[in-house]
Amino acid sequence: MKIVSARDFDLRREVDYGSPEQNATVKQIVQDIKHTGDQALLQYTKQFDGADLTADLLRVTDEELQAAYQEVEPSFVQAITAAAHNIRQFHEKQKRNSWMDLQPDGSLLGQIIRPLKRVGVYVPGGKAAYPSSVLMNVIPAQVAGVPEIVMVTPPSTGGKEGINPYILVTAAEAGVTEMYRVGGAQAIAALAYGTQSIEPVDKICGPGNIYVALAKREVYGVVDIDSIAGPSEIVVLADEYANPAYIAADLLSQAEHDEMASAILVTCSEQLAAAVASEVQQQLETLPRQTIANASIQNHGAIIVTETIAEGIDVVNRLAPEHLEIMVEQPMNYVGMIENAGAIFLGNYSSEPVGDYFAGPNHIIPTNGTARFSSPVDVDDFIKKSSMIYYSKEALFANGNTIMELARHEGLEGHARAIAIRLEQEG
Template identity: 60%
Template sequence: MKILKINEEISIKRSVDNGTEEQRVVVKSIIERVRQDGDEALKAFTEKFDGISLVNIAVTEEEKREAYKEIDDDLLAIIQEAASNIRSFHEKQLHPSWMTTDENGTILGQKVTPLDSVGLYVPGGTAAYPSSVLMNVLPAKVAGVERIVITSPPDKKTGKLPAAVLVAAQEAGAEEIYKVGGAQAIAALAYGTETIAPVDKITGPGNIFVALAKREVFGDVDIDMIAGPSEIAVLADDTARPDEVAADLLSQAEHDIFACSVLVTPSEALAKAVAAEVEKQLLTLPRQNIASQSIENFGAIYVTDTMEEAIDTINRLAPEHLEIVTDNPMELLGKIRHAGAIFIGRNSPEPVGDYFAGPNHVLPTNGTARFSSPLNVEDFQKKSSIVFYSEKALKENGEKIAAFARLEGLEAHARAIEIRLRK
């Protein structure tokens, strides 16, 4: 693993989200075909890309019941406990509507309304991502969304969705589930087909075709974000254990070859020890090929002169995940300005947040933690402003409002006020 000194160009931004021109053309053609042909297009693309000839696009009630029979009781209990933790955390994010009244009778306020419907994309095929289901469905449920739709590509052998995904969906409270993946699923969620009614917002991760499709339909529907590859930055001093830091770096590197794992430390001894541990642990990692490419291309250890310089480096990186593994990590928390999720101390490795603790694991990537936040309850709500002016309030402020309107050259605005003042 590369050990480097800090320079002005330090960055974890990787321009891999835009796709190629050929990929963008393919995605646009898929979306247009789904808009024209609906279910027929979904079945055709599922057969083409997944090798499955769908009879039912929707997951059947029998398939939902069978999923519970396939999953181990202990694993079911873990899913249920994780769901409880995630639900409890997001309930604390709820903010009610509010109104204030002034002495002159003016009432101002904000009305909070849940979205009518949202669609969650779950990546899949041969893999199962029940954690993605919980992290997307539960904040929407807490927000009060009535219709939550899940789409996920079917297994190429069985034509079904993984049992863990179906169980997680039901435990989280989502019952409308479809066996459709890729850009065609995003098109169906955005524009609807004979079977799938359109939604107002689409969330959830996916491959480059899913990301491009989300970008293409944005504006007709809302989306959560265009997520880049996963990232972790570890801020550590010489009290950190090299084997633990190396394991944490590899926990992100195994995601995919574009994942980014970075250690920032003022300790050269720790840097060398972690580099050696990464190479050692890679030898026995099942996803060694993926992780080694990630470490080679996007992994780095940055050695700083001071801890203050290390903190400044972290804020410049604005990582998706940040672990603070120092002697007194709480003392540094207030100095961190940009990070999607912050894990404090050696007993809080990133996988704790991925699966179980409760905060959302859908986080800003590619440096966007500078201006954006984790997926949360407010992402599934919208706000309307409330304005009530009494007659007294309009008399007090009407001439000022009309003058402001004329300042902008909008005479009709001014007259809309003055016609009331004359009466």
Template identity: 70%
Template sequence: MKVIPASEFSLKREVEYGSPEQNERVRFIIEEVRQHGDEALRRFAKEFDRVELQELRVKDSEIQDAYGKVDQEFLEAIREAAVNIRRFHEKQLRSSWMDLQPDGTILGQVMRPLRRVGLYVPGGKAAYPSSVLMNAIPAQVAGVPEIVMVTPPATAGVEGIDPHILVAAAEAGVREIYRVGGAQAVAALAYGTESIAPADKVVGPGNIYVALAKRYVFGVVDIDSIAGPSEIVVLADEFADASYIAADLLSQAEHDEMASAILVTPSETLAQAVKLEVERQLAELPRREIAEQSIRDYGAILTVSTLEEGIDIVNRLAPEHLEILVQEPFAYIGKIENAGAIFLGPYSSEPVGDYFAGPNHVLPTNGTARFSSPLNVDHFMKKSSVIYYSKEALLRDGGKIMSLARHEGLEAHARAIEIRLEKEGDSRG
């Protein structure tokens, strides 16, 4: 892992635009699903997953059977994690409000949940039951009445789905599940088929084809984000534990060859210790090849003169995950402007947030923490403005409204006000 001055570092972020061939393939798949519905879903399942699908929807009996295929330790952990996640997101709920003015005018905002949300869960090479909870529970807390999940078959030639995924879905209250994956699943959620009703929003991670499909259907439905490779930045001083830092950097590096793991520190001694510790721990990792390439291509130890300079670097990077491992971590929260999630102190390792603590692990990547937030209850709600203008208020403000409309060249707008003023015996404006 290279140790370099922060002034010499530049992280080239990868944006998921995809190749022309990938984009064309996604466009073709989506249009096929739009035109041919379930038949296209079965055709693509045979082509991509090598599965002859009989039933698209997972039966309730399959969900119940899944409970017998997971161990008690997993079940207890997923249930406790679900409680933590629900408790955290319940604090995000906002209420509708109305503001009555002295002249009788009422202005307000009505909060409503989306009607139907589609959750995409990867299921080909790996299973992520934690992502089921993180995406489904905020929607449920928001009050979304219909949450539908799509996920590809777990094994080529078999219609089954990883039982841990099914159990996590059931624990999160999701019972409508389809064994469909890839861009075709996103298309089904956006446009609907004979079996799958269209959703209002599609959330959840996936491969490049899923990401491009979400980009393609955005506008027909809402989406959560286009997620890039995972990122972690650790800001540490000379008192931090090198073995903790190395382990946390590798926890993200093992995700993907393009994941980014960076240490920022004013301590040259710590920098060298972490470099050696990363090399030692890498040798023991089951996913060593992935983590090794990530560290080589997108990892770095950045040395700075002071922690204040380090904070400037952190804010420029705007990382998905930020760990602050310094003597007084709470003293620095107010100085962090850009980060998806902030982990404070030596015992708040990034996996604590990934799996169990409660805050959402669906976070902004690729520097988008500069302007976006973790997945939250608001993502599953919509707002309607309420305007009740009294006669007194219209007579008072009508002339100003007409003036603004006419300055924009919209005479019909002005006349919509004028006709009311004239009828009420007021010729002002």
């Protein structure tokens, strides 16, 4: 792992919006799905996933779900149930209620909060299938009250036309109402526009490859999306009291996601920097996903040495990482100084996988520095709000002239007259 000073490290990370060829491919796929529905969906599923399906085979059946339960270990079901309980408890605390406020003049103002009706969850295949991401997408939507939650995932996650049984069981336990064996940009387009077999949704969430990300960007506006997610990131802020073996293990826990993942240590201790660099190399030797993790460490990993912890905090805030671990002697002393981070893990025992799988907070967190202005997925992502205004006659007469003044200042006489006609006829 390269060791650099803060002044020599480029804190900017470019967002990958795909090549012109990738963008053109996605646009074509989206248009084909929009105009021909199942026909294009089945064609692309055969082309990209090697699964020769018919429309009646797109939806996962109850029999397949029952078979999936026979393939997974009871201990896995217990683990998923325990994690789901923690995640649900955390997100229950985020629920909002509609409210109304009666004014002295008889007017009534308020906000009506309703869940979205139908949400689509994308679950990737590829390098790894992630049951934990199913929980993190589905449970906040369920807590919000979304009645229809649809999952799409590539048929190849379980080989040929099958779906990974652990994904199916997790989806069933989480409360997914419909499941379809389609993936890639074509699945995103199907969720957005609908096909003969899949009804359109109001929002699409869930991670995917560059084609999925570009497709989400393409359909945004037709539906809502969670974000355009980039590769996973971890930053560890540490002082001389930190354990180098723990830090190395946590850096590698993100590096093994994919070759583009970013793992960075920020420390004011040169001795710790050297020890962590050595530990990373030692631990890499026995890591099953060594090739992926090594590419990540070599191309996107770094150890940044600062003069002081204060300078380190400045570096962290400029990086605005997805995951931030604070491994210093008194971590709580520094929480208030962190302005930009998706999730903050405090102390030696709050390893990032604790948040990924079990603690309860959502692990779908802003990447690529977007923690400067965005937040982890939560219940608010699955609700919509309507403002409510009831104005009494007394209130309109008291404020009518002011409203007309503002309307005429903007050159909108029609707005002013809509108020004036009431004042004239009721006055």
